[in-house]
Amino acid sequence: MKPESALQLSAPALRAAAPAALKKHGLLYLGDEFCQNLVPSPEDFALALRKFPGRVVLVTPLLTDAAFDSVEAIVKAHSSPRRRLEVVVNDLGLLHTFKARYSHRVLVSLGRVFAHRVKVMPRKFAAGFLKEHNVKRVELDDPALLPRFEGLGLKFSFHTGFRYVSVTRFCPWELHWPGACGHACSGRVKKLEHPRLPAPLFLRGQAYGLKTGAAPSHPAINRLVREPLPAGGRK
């Protein structure tokens, strides 16, 4: 079966996106796994539901309490037992809150940052942890991680175009700690080269990563998330 296609957009990119650009995909990943300033507000999320004809998945990074409240407001406003909201989770507090209070309203996908924590757990513990928190899906961008999650009854979303390597909280675009954000990173990417590195690094938002090609073929990969590096914006 052909994997479903998803487009990843941050909240500012959604606001700027022309409706025609959104039509090619059946699914929209709205938010960011690496920067809480790119997570949608409840108003952004409502806008996405109006603009995008398909399903919208909420994507979240590590969350401070303020950002946590915003995510919880979206969940309260846009989910119900009949219309469960899919959320990509990278934060233990959010994962546990979903288990305790929203288990009938959300579908949890384990985010790429959190996946690296679960991959090191003993397999039996990991299986119990994922089951306890109703995790049915894992977001991956590295084929090397597939074997660590195989056999646990999970589906995989594979992100193409960009494999994250590191995350910062000191904004490399505006040179300050998080807080007032001018979204200077929007639509931009920096290519960083060094002779000791096997390939260039790319800075996108708050994440450093590598450019990647097509997704591997695997029976449990049933979703491809396209994260295009902005063309011509390498400033």
Next chain:
Amino acid sequence: MKTVVGVKTYDEAATMLRLGADELYGGLAAIPNHRLPAQSFQSMDELKAAVRLAKKMGRRFSLLVNQPSFGTRYKKTLAVAQELDSQGLGACIVRELPMLESLRALKLKARLTVSSLALCFNLPAMRRYKQLGASRVVLPFQLLPSEAAPLIKNPYGLETEVFFHADFCCANIDPACRLWNLTHRDQTCRFSYKGPGGRWRMPEANAREKMRAVYGFYHSGAQYLKIIRMNDFAEELEVFKFARIIDRLLKKGQSEEEFCRLGEKLYFTVSRHARSAWKKR
């Protein structure tokens, strides 16, 4: 703020206790922790002696268990924690959930501290760690004082510990950083990259911003100030001295601007970043 100081030998432990460190922490080279083996105690006997010394002086010694370690090393880690517990260990500093649960199951007298590497960013995460038996959380480097304030004032009775940002602050979120894997030998975050428009370095906070963080944590009510382990103990002593001066400045109740101005000046004279300047004085 009380100082929590990293040590790697018995002599370092004795020196820091004599100089007034309120708590000590360290790792054992034979069990995984987040620093190189050279930055840990090399023998169990020496570590046990340091734990006993701290206990005798009424201070706490915490064992670092802050690196994923499973399989046979997992069992060894638990055995080490148990053995040190019998010598008066104060706490285990833990990163991963399976280890936290295993240590809890041992019912040690030592308390459980959640490592900064566990990335506890919010109150719901903190509540979860409380449920899992933690009594203290070390806040992640990258959490700002304003963001950390609700955690510091948490309603769960958990103590909080913050890093001495004025000395060191990694801008990248270390447990989510795999830059090391790109070459397996370099601190690639320190490279001078060729970027668009010229040379480019991964940015981090400057001295003034680090001072603001220290000021903010103090006024948010942070109780414990953590000083990292260093290869060169002479440098660590300088940083400890710097932290004590900074603490005294904070207790004087200076304004944020005045504190940052003085702190920045001290940063370039006392800290290890300008060691030669200190020696000339």
